Amino acid sequence: MVLVYAESHEGKFKKAALEAVAYGNETAKVLGTECAAVVIGDANEAGTLGQYGASAVHHISSDNLAHFDSQTYAAALSGAATALGAKVVILAHNSAGKSLAGRIAVKLSAGCVTAANAVPTNDGAFKVKKNVFAGKAVADYQIDSDVKVLTLSGNSIKPEVVGADITVSPLSVDVPASKIKVISTNKQQGDTAPLPEAELVVSAGRGMKDPGNWGIIEDLANAIGATTACSRPVADIGWRPHHEHVGQTGVAIKPNLYIAAGISGAIQHLAGVNSSKCIVVINKDPEAPFFKAADYGVCADLFDVVPKLTEAIKKAKAKTIY
Amino acid sequence: MKILVCISKTPETTAKIAFKDGNTAYDESGVQFIMNPYDEWYALVRAVELKEANGGTVTVINVGPATNDVVIRKALAIGADDAIRVDAEPTSAMFVAQQIAAQASGFDLVMTGKETIDYNGSEVGAMVAELLEVPYVSYATAIDMSGNTATVTREIEGGNEVSEVTTPLVISAAKGMAEQRIPNMRGIMMAKRKPLNVVAAAGGDNLVKVAAFALPADKAGVKMIDPDNMDELVRLLQEEAKVL
Ligand SMILES: Cc1cc2nc3c(=O)[nH]c(=O)nc-3n(C[C@H](O)[C@H](O)[C@H](O)COP(=O)(O)OP(=O)(O)OC[C@H]3O[C@@H](n4cnc5c(N)ncnc54)[C@H](O)[C@@H]3O)c2cc1C
Numbered sequence: 001m002v003l004v005y006a007e008s009h010e011g012k013f014k015k016a017a018l019e020a021v022a023y024g025n026e027t028a029k030v031l032g033t034e035c036a037a038v039v040i041g042d043a044n045e046a047g048t049l050g051q052y053g054a055s056a057v058h059h060i061s062s063d064n065l066a067h068f069d070s071q072t073y074a075a076a077l078s079g080a081a082t083a084l085g086a087k088v089v090i091l092a093h094n095s096a097g098k099s100l101a102g103r104i105a106v107k108l109s110a111g112c113v114t115a116a117n118a119v120p121t122n123d124g125a126f127k128v129k130k131n132v133f134a135g136k137a138v139a140d141y142q143i144d145s146d147v148k149v150l151t152l153s154g155n156s157i158k159p160e161v162v163g164a165d166i167t168v169s170p171l172s173v174d175v176p177a178s179k180i181k182v183i184s185t186n187k188q189q190g191d192t193a194p195l196p197e198a199e200l201v202v203s204a205g206r207g208m209k210d211p212g213n214w215g216i217i218e219d220l221a222n223a224i225g226a227t228t229a230c231s232r233p234v235a236d237i238g239w240r241p242h243h244e245h246v247g248q249t250g251v252a253i254k255p256n257l258y259i260a261a262g263i264s265g266a267i268q269h270l271a272g273v274n275s276s277k278c279i280v281v282i283n284k285d286p287e288a289p290f291f292k293a294a295d296y297g298v299c300a301d302l303f304d305v306v307p308k309l310t311e312a313i314k315k316a317k318a319k320t321i322y
Numbered sequence: 323m324k325i326l327v328c329i330s331k332t333p334e335t336t337a338k339i340a341f342k343d344g345n346t347a348y349d350e351s352g353v354q355f356i357m358n359p360y361d362e363w364y365a366l367v368r369a370v371e372l373k374e375a376n377g378g379t380v381t382v383i384n385v386g387p388a389t390n391d392v393v394i395r396k397a398l399a400i401g402a403d404d405a406i407r408v409d410a411e412p413t414s415a416m417f418v419a420q421q422i423a424a425q426a427s428g429f430d431l432v433m434t435g436k437e438t439i440d441y442n443g444s445e446v447g448a449m450v451a452e453l454l455e456v457p458y459v460s461y462a463t464a465i466d467m468s469g470n471t472a473t474v475t476r477e478i479e480g481g482n483e484v485s486e487v488t489t490p491l492v493i494s495a496a497k498g499m500a501e502q503r504i505p506n507m508r509g510i511m512m513a514k515r516k517p518l519n520v521v522a523a524a525g526g527d528n529l530v531k532v533a534a535f536a537l538p539a540d541k542a543g544v545k546m547i548d549p550d551n552m553d554e555l556v557r558l559l560q561e562e563a564k565v566l
Contacts, residue, residue: 069457070448070451070457070458070460071451071452071456071457071458074448074452094479095460095461095476095477095478095479098444098448098460098461099447099448099458099460099461100448101444101445101448102415102419102444102445102446102447102448102449102451102452103448103449103451103452103458105416105445105449106416106419106448106449106452106453107452109527109529110529111414111416111529111530112415112416112445112529112530113530114442114443114444114445115442115443115444125533127533131442131538132440132441132442132535133333133339133440133441134335134439134440134442135538136339136537136538137339137341137535137536137537137538138535138536138537138538139441139532139534139535139536140532140533140534140535140536141530141531141532141533142530142531142532142533143529143530144529144530144531145529145530179457179487179488180457180459180485180486180487181485181486181487182483182484182485183473183484183485183486184483184484185478185481185482185483185484186481186482186483186484187480187481188480188481194479194480196479197479200565200566224566235497242463242497242498243477245497248335248439249335249359249360249363249439249497250497252442256565257559257563257565257566267335267336268335268336271335271439274538277563277565278559278563278565280555280559281544291544291546292541292544293541294541294544295541295542295544295545295563296544296545296546296547296555296558296559296563297544297545297546297547298546298547298549298552298555299546299549300549304549305549305552308549308550308552309552309555309556311552312552312553312555312556313556313566315553315556316553316556316557316560316566
């Protein structure tokens with residue numbers, strides 16, 4: 001059986017959880033087995049996971065899981081995997097999944113591959129692909145252990161409705177008390193997706209000249225509902241917050257659309273964004289290396305082009321309701 | 323307080339990526355290696371700052387062959403007091419974590435970078451924590467110590483979380499935790515005399531291996547758009563790329 005941890009936020013399942021369930025379902029098909037989901041906390045909407053391919057949903061409820069702690073959550077999830085006889089455990093490659101995968105792998109003596117981006121294959125050996133060297137190569141990993149742990153890179157599979165709601169069954173596992181005391185949780189305002197999950201990203205670099213100029217970037221991002229990002233030097237000098245820094249030493253992303261304005265396209269920057277489905281580069285230097293990695297290029301002054309692009313988008317939006 | 327910082331070496335960021343042995347191994351010939359930036363810029367520098375503020379020691383640990391000693395000496399030049407090198411090829415995250423855990427007894431705080439920039443596994447910290455059965459705070463952007471209590475800020479989707487946890491613990495360090503330090507001449511001279519203890523590997527497991535590497539397909543080539551015709555770009559994004 002394939003077991004997916006479907007992470008919820010205030011009872012809601014976000015894209016990462018639905019992707020994990022859809023991926024779990026595809027993995028189960030490859031192995032000729034079923035995919036079960038496990039949820040922690042509020043399970044009111046957990047039955048909807050059946051729509052995305054879960055054939056069972058198990059709910060773990062414990063006061064010791066009131067806040068996220070990789071130690072207690074790993075105990076709960078590996079306990080569930082053992083109780084249910086899971087052969088593959090799947091997590092999203094996000095902050096929770098990444099801090100859990102290694103722990104669960106140790107607990108289950110499992111081989112672990114993080115940031116998988118394709119459905120595993122199983123002809124003779126269990127293999128799964130991930131990007132390595134910051135997107136400059138792909139590695140096909142073979143896992144030889146009986147139990148396997150995978151985390152799924154965001155935007156690697158499209159969750160589709162393939163079934164109907166199912167009933168949620170309680171599952172009781174031993175969970176130790178947490179040794180971490182949470183003092184505060186601070187969420188940034190705004191309703192755009194966090195960078196690693198974003199499908200549309202608008203990014204800018206040193207070509208912006210001054211942090212006060214970012215209004216045109218935000219206008220463009222707002223026009224399409226995109227998340228904003230930036231190059232490293234811009235975050236280093238404090239023009240933009242650190243969490244916006246994409247690249248080899250920042251966040252690695254693979255949105256459907258990446259629009260880069262005033263970014264030269266240094267190899268370390270490309271490393272974090274070159275898996276994007278479509279790249280648009282706006283740069284006034286025709287020799288900017290970024291053009292070689294782009295799908296569409298506009299060679300012009302960004303202060304002129306970015307507002308024009310925003311207007312063109314607004315115009316197109318007014319015409320077509322998409 | 324005794325701090326153990328896990329450092330790994332990675333190809334320099336502009337290094338050519340090529341493979342050998344029928345695309346099953348990374349071709350290291352001619353490649354320059356550096357200390358993994360997350361380990362160096364954030365974990366190690368913050369460890370040294372904590373030592374400077376509160377006293378204690380900073381030990382760095384690396385699992386790898388003797389050629390890694392250059393990277394280890396750099397860590398000593400930045401301010402670590404001593405180093406352990408486990409003399410074995412770092413064949414998988416689990417194997418590396420098992421080696422680190424075997425050396426980690428007696429340390430209050432174990433720090434890693436949030437991931438390496440070559441295999442981007444982000445696995446070792448969590449594995450070490452589980453092997454040691456201690457708390458793990460990942461993607462930490464700040465850590466302060468007061469006695470044996472750590473106050474740690476970690477990144478979560480769309481925000482951050484601040485928590486308190488007592489040692490021993492493992493954290494992985496992300497951007498924001500510290501500023502890169504360039505070793506000075508004195509540091510480099512002193513590093514030569516600091517102890518670098520080479521130890522044999524404890525047993526370990528390799529449950530995963532790379533069956534094959536491949537290079538991604540080349541891009542089709544860029545389509546240049548007239549700057550005065552942004553309507554055309556929007557049309558292409560909608561109809562050709564189908565991303566809007
Ligand atoms: C170990 C290491 C790790 C690194 N990791 C990262 C990383 O993760 N992410 C990252 O981004 N960088 C990283 N870097 C830095 C990287 O090498 C580049 O220095 C950086 O990406 C450059 O940022 P930039 O493109 O914003 O600035 P620049 O290289 O200065 O480019 C600015 C661009 O803006 C254009 N421009 C200027 N004015 C205008 C205008 N009016 N209209 C249109 N275009 C204009 C210019 O033509 C130029 O191409 C790393 C470097 C090292 C050594």
